[in-house]
Amino acid sequence: xxxxxxxxxxxxxxxxxxxxxxxxxxxxxxxxxxxxxxxxxxxxxxxxxxxxxxxxxxxxxxxxxxxxxxxxxxxxxxxxxxxxxxxxxxxxxxxxxxxxxxxxxxxxxxxxxxxxxxxxxxxxxxxxxxxxxxxxxxxxxxxxxxxxxxxxxxxxxxxxxxxxxxxxxxxxxxxxxxxxxxxxxxxxxxxxxxxxxxxxxxxxxxxxxxxxxxxxxxxxxxxxxxxxxxxxxxxxxxxxxxxxxxxxxxxxxxxxxxxxxxxxxxxxxxxxxxxxxxxxxxxxxxxxxxxxxxxxxxxxxxxxxxxxxxxxxxxxxxxxxxxxxxxxxxxxxxxxxxxxxxxxxxxxxxxxxxxxxxxxxxxxxxxxxxxxxxxxxxxxxxxxxxxxxxxxxxxxxxxxxxxxxxxxxxxxxxxxxxxxxxxxxxxxxxxxxxxxxxxxxxxxxxxxxxxxxx
Amino acid sequence: xxxxxxxxxxxxxxxxxxxxxxxxxxxxxxxxxxxxxxxxxxxxxxxxxxxxxxxxxxxxxxxxxxxxxxxxxxxxxxxxxxxxxxxxxxxxxxxxxxxxxxxxxxxxxxxxxxxxxxxxxxxxxxxxxxxxxxxxxxxxxxxxxxxxxxxxxxxxxxxxxxxxxxxxxxxxxxxxxxxxxxxxxxxxxxxxxxxxxxxxxxxxxxxxxxxxxxxxxxxxxxxxxxxxxxxxxxxxxxxxxxxxxxxxx
Numbered sequence: 001x002x003x004x005x006x007x008x009x010x011x012x013x014x015x016x017x018x019x020x021x022x023x024x025x026x027x028x029x030x031x032x033x034x035x036x037x038x039x040x041x042x043x044x045x046x047x048x049x050x051x052x053x054x055x056x057x058x059x060x061x062x063x064x065x066x067x068x069x070x071x072x073x074x075x076x077x078x079x080x081x082x083x084x085x086x087x088x089x090x091x092x093x094x095x096x097x098x099x100x101x102x103x104x105x106x107x108x109x110x111x112x113x114x115x116x117x118x119x120x121x122x123x124x125x126x127x128x129x130x131x132x133x134x135x136x137x138x139x140x141x142x143x144x145x146x147x148x149x150x151x152x153x154x155x156x157x158x159x160x161x162x163x164x165x166x167x168x169x170x171x172x173x174x175x176x177x178x179x180x181x182x183x184x185x186x187x188x189x190x191x192x193x194x195x196x197x198x199x200x201x202x203x204x205x206x207x208x209x210x211x212x213x214x215x216x217x218x219x220x221x222x223x224x225x226x227x228x229x230x231x232x233x234x235x236x237x238x239x240x241x242x243x244x245x246x247x248x249x250x251x252x253x254x255x256x257x258x259x260x261x262x263x264x265x266x267x268x269x270x271x272x273x274x275x276x277x278x279x280x281x282x283x284x285x286x287x288x289x290x291x292x293x294x295x296x297x298x299x300x301x302x303x304x305x306x307x308x309x310x311x312x313x314x315x316x317x318x319x320x321x322x323x324x325x326x327x328x329x330x331x332x333x334x335x336x337x338x339x340x341x342x343x344x345x346x347x348x349x350x351x352x353x354x355x356x357x358x359x360x361x362x363x364x365x366x367x368x369x370x371x372x373x374x375x376x377x378x379x380x381x382x383x384x385x386x387x388x389x390x391x392x393x394x395x396x397x398x399x400x401x402x403x404x405x406x407x408x409x410x411x412x413x414x415x416x417x418x419x420x421x422x423x424x425x426x427x428x429x430x431x432x433x434x435x436x437x438x439x440x441x442x443x444x445x446x447x448x449x450x451x452x453x454x
Numbered sequence: 455x456x457x458x459x460x461x462x463x464x465x466x467x468x469x470x471x472x473x474x475x476x477x478x479x480x481x482x483x484x485x486x487x488x489x490x491x492x493x494x495x496x497x498x499x500x501x502x503x504x505x506x507x508x509x510x511x512x513x514x515x516x517x518x519x520x521x522x523x524x525x526x527x528x529x530x531x532x533x534x535x536x537x538x539x540x541x542x543x544x545x546x547x548x549x550x551x552x553x554x555x556x557x558x559x560x561x562x563x564x565x566x567x568x569x570x571x572x573x574x575x576x577x578x579x580x581x582x583x584x585x586x587x588x589x590x591x592x593x594x595x596x597x598x599x600x601x602x603x604x605x606x607x608x609x610x611x612x613x614x615x616x617x618x619x620x621x622x623x624x625x626x627x628x629x630x631x632x633x634x635x636x637x638x639x640x641x642x643x644x645x646x647x648x649x650x651x652x653x654x655x656x657x658x659x660x661x662x663x664x665x666x667x668x669x670x671x672x673x674x675x676x677x678x679x680x681x682x683x684x685x686x687x688x689x690x691x692x693x694x695x696x697x698x699x700x701x702x703x
Contacts, residue, residue, distance in 0.1 A: 132469070142515055202465075208521070210465075351695070357585070358603050360649050363474030385688035389653040392684060393477045403684070 003043055010096045026085040030092030041088070044095035045104065045120045050076055052104030052120050053283055054113065057128025057164070059328040060276045061086065061107040063268065064128065066304040067280035069105055071289060071297030076103040084434075087112045091120070110144050114151040124286045125155060126162035127170050128279050131219055131327035132361070145169050152177070160286035164279065165234050166221035172205050174234070181286050183238040183278040184223070187253070190243050190271055191215035191222065206231040218271055219327035238282040240274050247339025248308070248319060248425065253277075255295060257285055262295040268308050270335035272328070306433040310423075311440050316415055317423045318440065322433050323347075324356075326364040329427070336425055337369040344417035345374040345425050346410060348381040348432035355429040359383050362390050371396040376417045378402045380410030381432045407435050456489040457666050460506035462529075462549070463514075463522045464494050470547055470605075472512030474650035478659050479508065486678050488667065497525050501532035506541065507666040509533065513547025513648070523565055526552045530568035533642075537570065542665040543642040546651060550636070550644035551575045551608055571637045571644050572613035573628075581607045586625030586647055587696035588635050592661055599623070600655045601692035602647030604635075604701070610646075612637055619645050624700030641665045654689045656682050 010029035045052055053072075055065050069080055079098030081090045086109045094106065108116045110130070117125060127148065132141055152161065152173045165171045165182035174180040191213075202210055202220060209228035216222040225232035240253040252265040253274055266277055277298050284294045303309045311318045321336065323329040336345070351357050367390060371377070377400060379387035384405040391401055404410035411426075418424045428436055459479060464472075480490045495501065511526070513519070526549075533553070537543055545553050554573040556564045567574075588600040600620055609629035612618060618628070619636025627635035628646070636645035643662075645651065652659040660677050667675035 142517060203517075203521075357695075357699070358583075358605065358649075360471040360474070360603060363471030363477075363650055363653075364468075383688075383691065385684055385691055386653070388684045389688055390474075393474070393481050393653060403687075 003040055006040055007044070007096045010093070014093065014097065026082040027087070027089045027093055029096045030085070030089035030094070041092045041095060041119045042121075044092075044098075048079065048098070048101060048104050050103040051123035052079075052106060053124040053126065053287075054106050054108050054116060054120065054122045055126040055128070055279070055283070056108045056110050056113045057279070058110060058131040058325065059331075060128050060272065060279065061109075062304045063273060063276040063307050064126070064279045065105060065107040067277055067298055067301050068126075068283050070301040071280060071284045071294055072103060072105060072287070074293055074297060075289070077101050079104045081106050088115055088119070091116055111147075114147050117151050117155065121156065122159060124160045124162060124283055125152075126279055126283050127173060128164045128275070129167045129219070129221060129327070130169055131325055132364075141169075149173055162279065162282040162286055164221065164275065165236055166217060166223070166275075168205055168211065168220070168224055168233070171234055179286070181237045181282040182234050183282040184233065184236045185215075185217050185221075185243070185271070185274060185278070186223070186236060186239045186241045187243045188215045188223075190217060190245075192217070204229060204231055218275065218331055221275070238278055238285055240278055243271065243274055245269070245271065245335070245338060248321070248336055249339075255281060255291070255298070257281055257291045257294060260291040262291050264295050264298050266298060267302055269339075270308075270331055272331040272335070273308075306428075306437065311445055313415060313424075313440065313443075313445055315420045316418050318411075318415070318436075319423055319425045320433055320436065321425060321427050323365075323427045323429060326361055329362075329365040329367075332427060333365065333367060333370050336427075337373045341373050341375070342425065343374075343419060343422060344376040344378060344414050345370060345427065346378045346380060346414040347387055348407060348410065348426065348428040348436070349379070349383040349387045350381045350429050350431045350435075351383050352431045355431050359386050362387065365390075367391065368394050371400075374400075376400055376402065376414075378404055378410050378414040378417070380404050380407050381429065384410075407432060408439050411436060411439060455487075455667060455670060456491065457483055457507040457663070457670060458491045458493055458505055459508045459510055460493055460495050460502070462495050462509065462511040462526065463497070464512075465496070466518040466522050467512040467514040467548055469514045469518070470512060470648035471650045472510070472546065472648075475512075475544065475546070475652045475659075476510060478650070478652040478656070479510075479663060482656065482659050482680065483663050485680060488663070497522065501529050501536075503532055503536040503541070506536065507670055508662055509536065509541065509543040511543075511545045511549030511553070513549055519548045519552065523552055523557075523567075527566050527568050530570055533568060533570050537640055537642045540641050540665065540669045542662045543570075544651075544662060545571075545642070545644040546648055547606065547646055550646060551606075551610065553644055554610065554637075557608070570642065571639055572616040573610055573637055573644075575608040575610045578607045578609040578629075580630075581605070582626035582630055582701055584625055584699060584701035585692060585696035586627070586635065586700055587623040587693050588620030588625075588627075588647070589623055590620035590658075592638065598655075598657050599689070599693060600647065600651070600658065601689050601696060602645070602649040602651050602654070603692075604646045605648070606646050610637075619643055624696040626701040630701070649692065654685060654692050656680070656685045
């Protein structure tokens with residue numbers, strides 16, 4: 001009874017938040033709930049008949065969750081947290097408003113994951129990549145990995161652990177567990193000639209020697225083997241082969257789940273989205289979903305909030321590709337550059353807490369190919385000048401570079417540079433993406449984020 | 455003229471976008487018609503002090519720093535000799551710590567450093583993170599500000615007669631108490647400041663290059679002026695951040 005009252009109050013707060021226009025109320029109910037009764041979250045989670053799935057990684061949480069939702073919504077009503085509400089409060093808010101849900105599906109921030117897992121006792125824990133990200137927020141990669149290791153150690157035996165086997169640190173977390181689903185890419189044609197500059201986790205977990213890569217795909221993700229002690233990538237339960245990239249529009253591949261192969265054409269671009277699809281497929285595998293349903297669900301998925309999202313602006317389109325850290329940004333740049341030259345690209349760098357206050361990471365991004373591929377570069381955001389320096393010292397001709405810190409003006413300027421019927425690609429950091437969303441929503445061009453499914 | 459930058463352990467110590475510092479040094483030299491080579495110096499390789507005009511060492515995660523600590527410590531005498539002869543050196547974050555006399559961890563164990571900088575570092579409880587603004591006077595009468603970002607749990611203590619890199623206007627600095635940041639020893643500078651350091655503080659890059667060029671040519675060098683409008687903007691914004699949200703104990 002008391003729980004019901006708490007939940008009702010929390011939900012009322014969420015409605016008020018939305019009505020007053022102060023955001024989607026996607027985390028306020030949860031914060032209230034957690035403050036009033038910390039045990040409420042566990043109690044609510046245990047009411048989900050099919051339990052819950054938690055998904056975490058440095059890059060790809062939101063898209064993986066969207067892909068998994070497409071698959072799983074075919075057979076269960078889902079409780080899902082909204083984009084951006086991926087801390088304990090966001091998960092709690094979702095539970096508070098999830099009346100008839102049968103299965104919880106939550107994307108969770110890497111630092112918040114141990115606590116969420118403790119309270120939810122999830123049925124499936126999906127661990128993707130760990131990349132250098134927002135150093136001023138987490139301190140170091142190793143700390144997050146350590147806390148994940150402790151969390152995995154405390155997971156009950158019945159819980160399924162899904163791991164990105166292409167990430168040595170993450171793959172290692174599954175050691176010794178029975179219920180594991182591994183995923184990775186098996187397509188040497190997609191391999192890069194050498195490890196990217198921004199690669200972390202380069203040294204063997206067992207003996208410290210540098211890993212050799214039979215194929216390095218994204219950052220330090222790939223088919224690794226230690227030349228000194230032989231430690232290598234585990235066998236893959238779920239993998240992708242015959243990947244065909246199609247610029248910023250799409251990617252297709254052959255999905256193999258426990259030996260059964262299906263062709264999958266994603267409506268999302270880039271090798272990084274193949275990883276996201278594999279993670280979702282592996283989660284589905286842990287829940288016994290058949291490979292046909294998996295393929296169908298993956299193919300139905302549209303771009304998530306700000307991740308390869310296309311918005312029509314007059315007779316041009318705006319394509320938003322979120323960038324957060326070197327590994328993710330490198331993949332976005334690679335995908336964009338592979339699509340061919342274009343008239344204008346807008347890059348926007350903010351340094352609010354959610355973006356990371358330490359902007360040094362932009363110097364670890366391989367932006368140089370973008371300089372060659374874009375005729376005009378417009379840089380914007382609170383730290384536009386830093387971006388300008390990055391491009392200047394990266395060899396960009398200053399005549400091709402425009403510094404317009406104000407996001408709305410930058411958007412309009414960049415759109416001007418794109419010919420009618422053309423597409424403006426924008427690479428914003430998180431709060432810059434939100435601000436651009438608000439601009440286009442304010443102009444009636446797109447729905448507010450809390451009205452979208454993903 | 456050709457200058458050679460010796461970049462120590464680029465594979466291990468590169469967590470704070472150190473390649474940005476290298477890019478700035480390299481480009482600003484080239485824009486003045488000075489050719490630059492960047493040479494990696496790795497584990498077990500000798501320190502070619504005769505051939506290096508400017509040393510650079512960055513920072514890394516704990517594991518990476520541990521991997522190079524002993525090797526870097528062994529270079530102490532060679533680096534001291536180079537610096538004594540006027541070779542500029544820039545050490546950032548972990549590199550700065552490792553070039554001190556020692557590092558004392560939480561358990562009280564001391565790991566010897568290179569002994570170049572007159573200081574030691576003690577592992578601290580609280581992490582000092584945030585924007586930083588310093589006032590520096592590397593040349594008498596030439597006061598400059600330096601804007602950067604710090605992220606360290608180590609508390610660095612300078613010897614009584616040691617010279618800091620700068621005075622803290624905003625931020626924690628070496629230990630959150632002394633009011634000073636970094637250490638300067640002749641042509642060598644150690645600092646916790648990244649960002650990276652040099653893009654927003656081009657005068658410092660030029661100071662290091664001028665030292666290197668002077669030593670190479672045997673005469674004082676005056677580097678041509680460059681258009682640093684964007685650099686000045688970036689500096690101003692970063693300085694504003696430091697004043698608004700720089701760390702306070």
